Amino acid sequence: MPADGCFTPVAPLMTMQAALDLIDARIECGKGSEAIPLHDAAGRILAEDITSERNVPPQNNAAVDGYAFAHDDLGHTALSVRGRAAPGEAQAMLVRGTAMRIFTGAVLPTGADTVAPQELVHLVGDDAILPDLPRGSNCRARGEDIAAGDVALRAGTRVQPQHLALAAALGCATVEVRQRLRIALLSSGNELRSPGLDLPPGAIFDANRPMLKALLHGLGVKTTDLGILPDEPGMILAALEQAARDHDAVIASGGVSVGETDHVRAAIEALGELHVWRLAIRPGKPLALGRIGNCTFVGLPGNPVAAMVCFLRFARPLLLRLAGSGDVRPRLYRATADFAHSKRPGLREFLRGTLTADGKARAFPRHGSALITSLTESDGLIEIDEAVSEIRPGDPVDFLSYAEVMR
Amino acid sequence: MKLIYFAWLRERIGIAEETVTPPASVTDVTSLIEWLKGRGPGYALALAKPEAIRVAVNQQYRKGPAPIAASDEVALFPPVTGG
Incomplete structure (x- = not known):
C-alpha cells in the first residue's frame, strides 16, 4: 500500500531514472x-518462492535411445545385450560385462554409468559393438x-509457460499467487467519442x-472499462469515488494533467x-499520479503516442x-543508429523505430508525437539518452522492443 | 561389399567404413583379410594378427572359412579396445 x-x-x-527510482521506492x-x-497460473505472479521437495530428474536416466553399460567394461568392444529398460519401469540391474537395451528417459540400471546412442552401436x-565414449x-x-x-x-515471478513446466516437474498441483489487480480504465475529454x-x-x-485496455490485458489484471467520463463534475466525482472503492488503481488518459478546468x-x-510529475522525456512530459484512499491514480497524456x-x-x-512482480524494468537492447537526429539535451527522447536482424535501429521518418501511425509502423522505442544532443548514423542507441513490455 | 571397421582397426586403417570390390580370389573371410592387408601400410598394421580380429558378416559372427559375397556387409573389430 x-x-x-x-x-x-x-x-x-524529473528524469526517467529518478521517476522510476521513486516508483520503486514508494510503491509496494x-x-x-x-x-x-x-x-490456471499462466500470467499470474508468484506470491511465494517455490522450493523443490524432490530431485528433477528423480533418478539417473538415459538421454538417448541406445545401450547402457558400465564404462569399466569398455575394454571389450562388444558386450552381449541382456535386458531392456524403458521409461516408467522400475530400476533394472545390469549384469556386469553386458549391455542393456535402454530407451530415452528410462532409469539407468544399477551398475551402468554410460549410454551409447543406438546409431553409434553395431549389432x-x-x-553390441560399442563406440569409445567418455x-x-x-x-x-x-x-x-x-x-x-x-x-x-522466486516470489514475484510472472508465470510464463516455462515456469509452469518446472512447477509441474516438481509436482506442484497448486501455486500461491497474488490476487489480480483490479484496474478501472477511463478516458476524459469533451472532444472524445467512442x-x-x-x-x-x-x-x-x-x-x-x-x-490501454489491451496493454492492461497483457499485464494480467482485471480491467473495468468506465468509458469516457461525462463532462459533469458531480458525475465524475461519484464515478471516481466508486471506482476507487472497488479497484486498486484507476488509469485515465486525456486532459487530467494539464487542463485548468479539468473536472x-x-x-x-x-x-x-494528485501530483503532476513533469518528466524530462519527450513525448509525454506530464504524468499525473495520485491516490484516492488505497486506490492509485495514474493520469496518462491524451496524445496516444505519449x-x-x-x-x-x-x-x-x-x-x-x-x-507483486519482482521484474518490472524492461530490458533494452543496444543497437546501432541507422539514422541522424538532433534533440534537446536534458530530455530523454523516445523515437518509434524498428530493429533489424543485424542490430540496426531505424527511426520512423516523421517525429510528430501525435502520429499513431508511428506506433503501428514500429516495433519498439528508440530511447535517446538525456545527455545526447546529436545522433549520427553508427552511434549506439537503446532499443526497447514492444515485445518486452506488451506482456 | 561394404566394410565397417571399429575401435583401433578404424584408427589404424583411418576410415570408419568403405565399399570395395575384391577380386574373384576373395571367397571367404580369411582371403578377404589377406587381400585387405595388401591395400596399404595402415591395413597391414591393423590386420597383422588376424586371430585378434572378430568378423561379422551381415550382423552374424563368422570365422575364417565362412564364405562371403559381393552384396555382404562385413564388420571387422577387435574384441578388446587395447591393441
Whole structure:
C-alpha cells in the first residue's frame, strides 16, 4: 500500500531514472495471495518462492535411445545385450560385462554409468559393438535440473509457460499467487467519442482506451472499462469515488494533467491527492499520479503516442510493483543508429523505430508525437539518452522492443 | 561389399567404413583379410594378427572359412579396445 504523499515529486523536472527510482521506492504490493491450480497460473505472479521437495530428474536416466553399460567394461568392444529398460519401469540391474537395451528417459540400471546412442552401436547377433565414449555420456544425472531443497522459482515471478513446466516437474498441483489487480480504465475529454458514434465537428474518436485496455490485458489484471467520463463534475466525482472503492488503481488518459478546468483533476484532489510529475522525456512530459484512499491514480497524456510511452515506461512498472512482480524494468537492447537526429539535451527522447536482424535501429521518418501511425509502423522505442544532443548514423542507441513490455 | 571397421582397426586403417570390390580370389573371410592387408601400410598394421580380429558378416559372427559375397556387409573389430 502506498504511503501518504507517496507521489510527491522529488524535483520540478524529473528524469526517467529518478521517476522510476521513486516508483520503486514508494510503491509496494498490497495484494493478498490465493492458491490456484497450476493449470490456471499462466500470467499470474508468484506470491511465494517455490522450493523443490524432490530431485528433477528423480533418478539417473538415459538421454538417448541406445545401450547402457558400465564404462569399466569398455575394454571389450562388444558386450552381449541382456535386458531392456524403458521409461516408467522400475530400476533394472545390469549384469556386469553386458549391455542393456535402454530407451530415452528410462532409469539407468544399477551398475551402468554410460549410454551409447543406438546409431553409434553395431549389432552382431546378440552383441553390441560399442563406440569409445567418455564415462557418463548420454546420461542425465539425478537432480541435475533442480536438486531437492533448491529454490526453483522466486516470489514475484510472472508465470510464463516455462515456469509452469518446472512447477509441474516438481509436482506442484497448486501455486500461491497474488490476487489480480483490479484496474478501472477511463478516458476524459469533451472532444472524445467512442468509435461507432457520430463524430461532430471538433470531435475525435477515443483511440487510447482500446490500446490501454489491451496493454492492461497483457499485464494480467482485471480491467473495468468506465468509458469516457461525462463532462459533469458531480458525475465524475461519484464515478471516481466508486471506482476507487472497488479497484486498486484507476488509469485515465486525456486532459487530467494539464487542463485548468479539468473536472477529473478537481475530483481527485477533492477525494484524495494528485501530483503532476513533469518528466524530462519527450513525448509525454506530464504524468499525473495520485491516490484516492488505497486506490492509485495514474493520469496518462491524451496524445496516444505519449500515452503509450508513459504507460510502457511508467504505468507498467508501477502496476507490476502494485501487483507483486519482482521484474518490472524492461530490458533494452543496444543497437546501432541507422539514422541522424538532433534533440534537446536534458530530455530523454523516445523515437518509434524498428530493429533489424543485424542490430540496426531505424527511426520512423516523421517525429510528430501525435502520429499513431508511428506506433503501428514500429516495433519498439528508440530511447535517446538525456545527455545526447546529436545522433549520427553508427552511434549506439537503446532499443526497447514492444515485445518486452506488451506482456 | 561394404566394410565397417571399429575401435583401433578404424584408427589404424583411418576410415570408419568403405565399399570395395575384391577380386574373384576373395571367397571367404580369411582371403578377404589377406587381400585387405595388401591395400596399404595402415591395413597391414591393423590386420597383422588376424586371430585378434572378430568378423561379422551381415550382423552374424563368422570365422575364417565362412564364405562371403559381393552384396555382404562385413564388420571387422577387435574384441578388446587395447591393441
